Amino acid sequence: MFWRGFAMLQDSFATRLVAWQEQHGRHDLPWQVSDPYRVWLSEIMLQQTQVTAVLGYYARFLQHFPDVASLAAASADEVLALWSGLGYYSRARNLHKAARMVMDEFGGRFPDLREDIQRLPGVGRSTAAAIAAFAFGRRETILDGNVKRVLTRCFGISGFPGEKAVENRLWTLAESLLPADAAQMTAYTQGLMDLGATVCGRKPACTVCPMVDGCVAARQGLTHVLPTPRPKKAVPxxxxxxxxxxxxxxxxxxxxxxxxxxxxxxxxxxxxxxxxxxxxxxxxxxxxxxxxxxxxxxxxxxxxxxxxxxxxxxxxxxxxxxxxxxxxxxxxxxxxxxxxxxxxxxxxxxxxx
DNA sequence: AAGCCGGGGAC
DNA sequence: GTCCCAGGCTT
Missing domain, CATH: 3.90.79.10 (Nucleoside Triphosphate Pyrophosphohydrolase)
Structure with missing residues (x-):
């Protein structure tokens, strides 16, 4: 029965994920810290950008701008130069703008509520939730490419996840899966990303996945069909x-x-x-x-x-x-x-x- | 809702 | 070659 499997997995999802993350997840990434500035910087750099591409830029950026005050004091040219080659340059302009906003409107203290964090330019709901969870232990859910892949497969959700209706459904589902204990938010959020990045990827390693017995895609042989790919269109x-x-x-x-x-x-x-x-x-x-x-x-x-x-x-x-x-x-x-x-x-x- | 915005890794 | 990545902003 689909609904029985759904309910069972929904109940145990966070528990399984946290246990898996602590045992098999990534623990050596340089932005796995509680400093909101460092978490924020990493989340912006990691938008549509893979971990391996970010590592070098992240270290170099922190060397020049170790805190939000030094970033706010920098010129736009300095910031852009450190971003050169990373792509999506509006991220750098927004980062710089947001640093000045933290100094001017939040008195130099990084906001700790998801809604406030989300007011910073370049920070949407998912990025704000990541910062709130990692830096402040807030019970807020992320919904990035990793989570979309994991959830569409685990819960058998079809339709392109970039489509509004599908995305809304995923947000609601993701919220319902959060652990009750806020102390688990760091491991849980990291676990979502790690599972998507290291197990539930293009060619999923279902045999080592903690969700395999409840996963709709694994049980029905749909891992190669989910998530539904973006509709193709010719590029001019x-x-x-x-x-x-x-x-x-x-x-x-x-x-x-x-x-x-x-x-x-x-x-x-x-x-x-x-x-x-x-x-x-x-x-x-x-x-x-x-x-x-x-x-x-x-x-x-x-x-x-x-x-x-x-x-x-x-x-x-x-x-x-x-x-x-x-x-x-x-x-x-x-x-x-x-x-x-x-x-x-x-x-x-x-x-x- | 759909288009715009980079670069690169994996296959 | 294809696909898509720790998305957000604009129209």
Whole structure:
């Protein structure tokens, strides 16, 4: 009977998970601490980003900004530079903004209620719940990709979890599964993530799963069908021309607008077509178009970008021209340390090689 | 409700 | 090549 299995698992879910986490879960991750600042930073970095990708960034970031006060005092450029290559750069801008909000609106003390934490920019319900649980032992449930995978399988819930109706159902279910004892919230929340990450993944290891005897997907052979995958849609291809202007050992970079793709990052100028190269060159000074470079492909979640790099060299610059534009000449080595989109960084690395 | 926003790991 | 990850914000 489905309903009997459901009720049995629902009753024992938290108990099983906590026991499993203590025995088989992860205990050596650097953000498994009670400092809300460190928990918060890790949760933001881990949004749509895998643990292995975050580890290095996390350590480097903490080295520069060990607490919320130092982060609030930093410039946006410093923060973006430390985020460069991690992706989803609005996370860095929101992180910086939120640090200042903690200082100004919460008197430098991190809020300890999920509802208050959630008011910080870049912090939604799941991230706020993770911080509340890990740093303050609150009985709040997370609902991330791991939890969605575990719950849709354990409780046999079909439909794409990104769809609102399915997600609402998962939130309600997740809340009903919380342990009664708040002292277990750290192990429980970590257990949800660990189970999803190390056991209930793409190819689930059901034989070592603490939920296997109650899991609907395991019992009905549906682990390969659940969770229901995102509906497919064709990704469009876009083309762009990037100007790779060199003057001595320097390269010309421009600040991108604060919103949109690569918001706020330094980048190479984008030109409408190759005809625009000549006019740009003529306006800047005296120089030449260099032999062309091969195209560069960069793939996003929602589109494919083909970049045509156009290298040019400026021998002499027109006086006063620099002040009229939003760009700057930077030594290549210095540019590589700034916040740059990944493909732009690859181009500049090619330049310095 | 649907689209936007990066980069990389796993397969 | 495909899929999706410790999601949130905007429209």
């Amino acid at each position: 291809t876009r083309h762009t021309v990037m100007l790779l202007a060199q003057h001595g050992d320097k390269v010309w970079l421009e600040r991108r607008p604060p919103t949109g793709i690569w918001g706020g990052l330094l980048s190479l100028p984008e030109l409408a077509d190759s005809a625009a190269v000549e006019s740009w060159l003529a306006a800047q000074g005296r120089g030449d178009v260099l032999p062309s470079w091969p195209e560069l492909e960069h793939v996003f979640t929602h589109f494919r970008l083909i970049i045509t790099p156009v290298p040019v060299r400026l021998d002499t610059l027109h006086a006063n021209r620099v002040q009229e534009t939003a760009g700057q000449w930077l030594p290549v080595s210095q540019a590589l340390d700034a916040g740059l989109p990944a493909p732009v960084k690859r181009l500049l690395q090619r330049l310095s090689a």
